[in-house]
Amino acid sequence: MVEIRFHGLGGQGAVTLIRLLALAGDKAGWYVQAAPFFGAERRGAPVKAYIRFDEQPIFKVSYIYEPDMLVVMSDTLVDLAIEEGAKENTIMLVNDDPDKARKAYARLPYEVHVVDATSIALDLDLEVEGMPAVNIPIYGAISYVSNLVSLEIITEVIRETVTGARQEKSMEAARRGFTSVKQIKSQGKVTAGRD
Amino acid sequence: MKLVDIANHVVAHAVRLARVDVVSAYPITPQTQVIEEISRLIDEGLMDCEYIPVESEHSAMAALIGAAATGVRAFSATSAHGLAYMHELLHWAAGIRLPMVMVNVNRAMGPGWNIWCDHQDSIAQRDTGWVQLYCASHQEIADTVIQAFRISEDPRVILPVMVNYDAFFLSHSYMQVDLPEQEDVDRFLPPFRTSWKLDLEHPLTHGSVIYPDDYEEVRFSMQQAQDNAREVIRVAAEEYREIIGRYHGDLLDRHLVNDADHLIVAMGSIASESRVAVDQLREKGYPVGLARVRSFRPFPVEEIAALLKGKKTVVVLDKDVSFGIGGALYTEVKSSAYGKSQAQIYNFITGLGGRDVTYKVIAKATEEAIKGKLRKPINWPTLRLNEHHLISVEGMVKKR
Numbered sequence: 007m008v009e010i011r012f013h014g015l016g017g018q019g020a021v022t023l024i025r026l027l028a029l030a031g032d033k034a035g036w037y038v039q040a041a042p043f044f045g046a047e048r049r050g051a052p053v054k055a056y057i058r059f060d061e062q063p064i065f066k067v068s069y070i071y072e073p074d075m076l077v078v079m080s081d082t083l084v085d086l087a088i089e090e091g092a093k094e095n096t097i098m099l100v101n102d103d104p105d106k107a108r109k110a111y112a113r114l115p116y117e118v119h120v121v122d123a124t125s126i127a128l129d130l131d132l133e134v135e136g137m138p139a140v141n142i143p144i145y146g147a148i149s150y151v152s153n154l155v156s157l158e159i160i161t162e163v164i165r166e167t168v169t170g171a172r173q174e175k176s177m178e179a180a181r182r183g184f185t186s187v188k189q190i191k192s193q194g195k196v197t198a199g200r201d
Numbered sequence: 202m203k204l205v206d207i208a209n210h211v212v213a214h215a216v217r218l219a220r221v222d223v224v225s226a227y228p229i230t231p232q233t234q235v236i237e238e239i240s241r242l243i244d245e246g247l248m249d250c251e252y253i254p255v256e257s258e259h260s261a262m263a264a265l266i267g268a269a270a271t272g273v274r275a276f277s278a279t280s281a282h283g284l285a286y287m288h289e290l291l292h293w294a295a296g297i298r299l300p301m302v303m304v305n306v307n308r309a310m311g312p313g314w315n316i317w318c319d320h321q322d323s324i325a326q327r328d329t330g331w332v333q334l335y336c337a338s339h340q341e342i343a344d345t346v347i348q349a350f351r352i353s354e355d356p357r358v359i360l361p362v363m364v365n366y367d368a369f370f371l372s373h374s375y376m377q378v379d380l381p382e383q384e385d386v387d388r389f390l391p392p393f394r395t396s397w398k399l400d401l402e403h404p405l406t407h408g409s410v411i412y413p414d415d416y417e418e419v420r421f422s423m424q425q426a427q428d429n430a431r432e433v434i435r436v437a438a439e440e441y442r443e444i445i446g447r448y449h450g451d452l453l454d455r456h457l458v459n460d461a462d463h464l465i466v467a468m469g470s471i472a473s474e475s476r477v478a479v480d481q482l483r484e485k486g487y488p489v490g491l492a493r494v495r496s497f498r499p500f501p502v503e504e505i506a507a508l509l510k511g512k513k514t515v516v517v518l519d520k521d522v523s524f525g526i527g528g529a530l531y532t533e534v535k536s537s538a539y540g541k542s543q544a545q546i547y548n549f550i551t552g553l554g555g556r557d558v559t560y561k562v563i564a565k566a567t568e569e570a571i572k573g574k575l576r577k578p579i580n581w582p583t584l585r586l587n588e589h590h591l592i593s594v595e596g597m598v599k600k601r
Contacts, residue, residue: 025205028375032205041374044231044316065476067370068559 014079019141121147146183213238215346222273225264262290272398281308295330297408317555318368452501461490477560509542
């Protein structure tokens with residue numbers, strides 16, 4: 007079983023993201039279970055969500071305390087996300103500027119990948135009610151980092167679920183997320199060398 | 202048709218497949234998406250159904266009673282305080298013997314105000330005469346809603362049926378579901394039938410004053426109907442398996458019970474989590490099984506007695522409290538086992554108001570029970586009293 011936990015801000019589209027991932031996981035032949043952690047959702051307030059992928063039917067319904075992957079949709083939430091639980095070999099994916107992130111996350115004892123989802127969304131003018139739709143570039147980045155679902159499959163899901171002018175933009179945002187994600191650190195030490 | 206969706210939307214599709222004629226409901230978290238999706242299906246012409254918007258749950262059930270009394274298939278959905286607000290009408294629907302189905306998304310009762318899951322809401326409606334079924338997965342919810350109409354409308358039953366499932370753990374989570382084909386549902390679920398209906402051609406009065414001469418007999422007939430429902434539930438599950446090819450158990454769903462010395466008994470999604478605990482305990486060498494109660498009313502008295510025979514340890518998980526005695530499922534299991542089993546029966550009251558209960562907690566507490574380490578029969582394994590809670594208890598005492 008692969009378990010991923012998401013930390014985002016209300017309005018960033020975490021719930022849409024886990025739904026799109028569940029649809030992609032289904033197409034890729036996984037058993038899936040995805041859920042938001044419901045609390046006091048407000049725009050800008052921290053929100054949580056999770057998804058499970060397995061080759062067997064999923065019976066677990068409890069929260070995820072030791073995620074295989076921790077997706078942090080805002081750089082302001084990195085410490086909070088780790089406090090909520092991680093394990094030794096948790097892989098982190100953070101929405102941040104890679105140059106800034108390399109220094110900022112050197113202290114973390116985890117493998118860290120970074121995607122500048124905010125810039126991708128702003129560049130493509132992909133917004134939801136005035137907030138950059140970071141969920142779609144992150145969707146692509148998760149595909150790249152996790153290998154659970156291919157870029158072809160997530161593109162297909164976007165084609166089936168997003169309509170109008172946003173469809174092409176969303177597919178491009180996912181592709182850019184997929185291709186621009188960078189590993190800045192392996193577990194326990196700062197990665198030297200190329201991006 | 203296969204889909205990935207939240208359980209609340211899955212319910213709407215099951216209601217569509219059951220060819221429901223009238224829906225009346227009032228929105229409440231965490232049920233709202235059920236009736237939103239039904240409204241959408243009606244609006245888009247995918248469902249031929251009358252939707253009656255109302256100003257409260259009390260009115261929703263009153264409208265449903267009126268609808269069912271005219272001889273049509275009726276459905277509602279609610280949760281927690283909405284269900285509590287219906288309480289009087291729940292007695293009316295069962296007492297005048299109307300078939301209907303309602304889903305209740307299990308949510309904690311306030312105060313303190315809490316939208317998250319436990320079973321206190323439906324347990325508090327235990328004695329209204331409604332059949333109460335509990336589900337543990339999206340697929341089971343879809344299949345059980347369809348089965349519920351057949352159980353409710355069976356001439357040996359003619360009682361309303363409440364299908365319960367857990368807030369958020371199931372209601373708002375996305376999972377895969379295989380919806381049955383309409384023609385298969387039509388084969389399984391015959392057109393609506395009832396024992397009586399309001400008819401201008403043949404006027405009658407129903408549910409008016411009953412003097413002491415007859416009242417007990419009416420109540421006895423409700424008890425008989427609940428007793429009859431056991432076999433009807435079993436047959437419905439069997440025939441559903443034959444026609445549609447899926448089975449989630451009869452009154453119980455049994456997992457690794459045959460060679461088990463120890464049993465976990467639970468209802469709803471915590472029973473699903475318990476399956477993981479059972480598998481973990483098996484790996485550690487403990488012969489543990491799981492009995493998931495699908496039907497709380499009628500209660501599987503004989504099945505539980507038979508299962509508990511020869512068992513050494515039984516732990517009953519309750520997401521509810523019958524204050525002053527303990528968990529409601531625990532007391533039913535103990536009562537069913539009376540004189541039939543020598544097992545030590547323990548109660549874990551846990552997961553109240555959305556408190557997360559992991560398979561690790563369940564496995565650890567069960568292991569302690571098996572090893573005889575629990576000093577009391579009723580335990581709260583996820584309780585974490587801190588100084589604030591203690592101060593509030595002491596403060597209340599001091600004030601007096």
